[in-house]
Amino acid sequence: MTDKARVRTEAARLLGFFEAHGASVVEADILQPAETLLDLYGEDIRARAFVTQDPVHGEAMLRPDFTVPVVQMHMADGAEPARYAYMGEVFRKQEEATHRASEHFQVGYEVFDRTAPLEADAEVFALIKEVLEPLNLRAATGDMGLLLAAVRGLKTTERRKAALLRHIWRPRRFRALLDRFAGRAALPKGRDALLAQDDPLDTSAPHIGLRSTSEIADRVEALREDAAAAPISAQEVELLDDLLALRETTGHVLEHLRDIAVDMPAIASAVDRLETRAEALAKRGVDIATLDFEGSYGRTSMEYYDGFVFGFYAESRPDLPPVATGGRYDALTRVLGNKNGERRDIPAVGGVIRPELILTLTEEVTP
């Protein structure tokens, strides 16, 4: 068999596993409307996805993932709760890492269930773990819900919290904003001079463009509010840093998080959820005492993960990408469901496996 045919056979085996556990098998178009993906992921996706042109429908992209089309399909006509499995190629440009393949197979499993989200988190993780068991991989987990709760609970202005939340998936930018809001970094160039003026809007420049004078005035007002606001306290920044630096087993991390929650009560309910999820994982046979937890895990992926996040890694092959990744993406369903004034969302969690990596690793074990 050719390599690709073997990968397809392995993918079909994985798909059969999820189907046997109750998933409905679904398909997704390879050509996806570019606009939806651009609005969701921003212009960066152009550097990572193949963009092509349809003479009638305009810009299209070769699907960079299955998550978006599967969510859209579910929101259009899915019954709840729902469990889906799929397999097929995804396409990613590799401009910087030219040695990586620009198309590869994925097999995925997604759960849309409102009733017991933490139970669903555990279910997805445990199923993927089970099917990968023979490979003896290291699992890493995290929970974006903790960081989101911590930021929402900061004692500062709503505008600052919104700015931090918007950049939570861009760690460098988040850090720069946090340093400034904490008074540890200087204001951007020109800010002081602007606010020192009696009427900053008094300018000789003619007004051009769609951004209106009142939008400019609103921003100047927001900058004044920000300049007058007290800095975020060193203690709060330190607690955030503690949270981000956590690297422990799930068993130990709960204790540590309880300590942090004493000074940062905003994360208490997120810690409760982490504990309930850990119990659900334990019931499914996952060893919590050895399961790694990382406070920053899930912050740099381009997906919209906003809760439980996980990945499975081959420790003998650090050069390989993770064999499987996944997480909860409630926010993504909120964005996709917020069309034409309609507001719909559905709690969702899922994960994908790369079958060709399983073959690579299996061949290493049994040459």
Place this chain on the structure above:
Amino acid sequence: MTLKLGVPSKGRLMEKTFDWFGAAGIELARTGSDREYAAAVNGLDGIELVLLSAGEIPRELAAGRIHLGVTGSDLVREKLGAWQEKVTELAPMGFGHADLVIAVPRCWVDVNTLDDLDAVAAAFRANHGYRLRIATKYHRLIRDHLRIHGVADYQLVDSQGATEGTVKNETAEAIADITSTGETLRANHLKILSGNPVHKSQATLFKSRKADWTGGDRATLKKLCTKLGIDG
């Protein structure tokens, strides 16, 4: 075998390129009629001159169809992904200087930095329902720059000319373009964001890593570099 040297086929860029090689005792000249794209090299054997549009020289270098090429450093970075794997810079040539900059309306008194632009992009999207538009033809360079600096909620709209007019025409909110004096930007009521430009461009002699380099070609390159006083 001959070593193929691609140079811009017209205008000041061609003249300055000829002057630059001429100063090192290598005479490049067009031959035939004014309109015929043919050229010759005197002062060094084994080099064939290929006249090309400056915009196509990066592609020809990457394909290995020319061994050496003169073009703007901005064009190589914009048109070639992972450009360092395809070409190496032999020598900056000291002319054709221009900065790639991002500019916004001068009436945006609240915007001086990329930081401000990012905050404005978020508010603009919330108010208008779509991502703030930046008109440019330098898609790759601008996208990389904005990603590194954590700017979100923008979109690039393609503009191949008269880019400075797009804000007044309300087809973009900001622009990114190449400028040497900033004169056209000022005339169109735009201001450049503070900080370093996205890229400081100049005409540069590039060497292809993808071309077929025979022993003879290497020997010719060595002689050429000696004459030019640069490292091969």
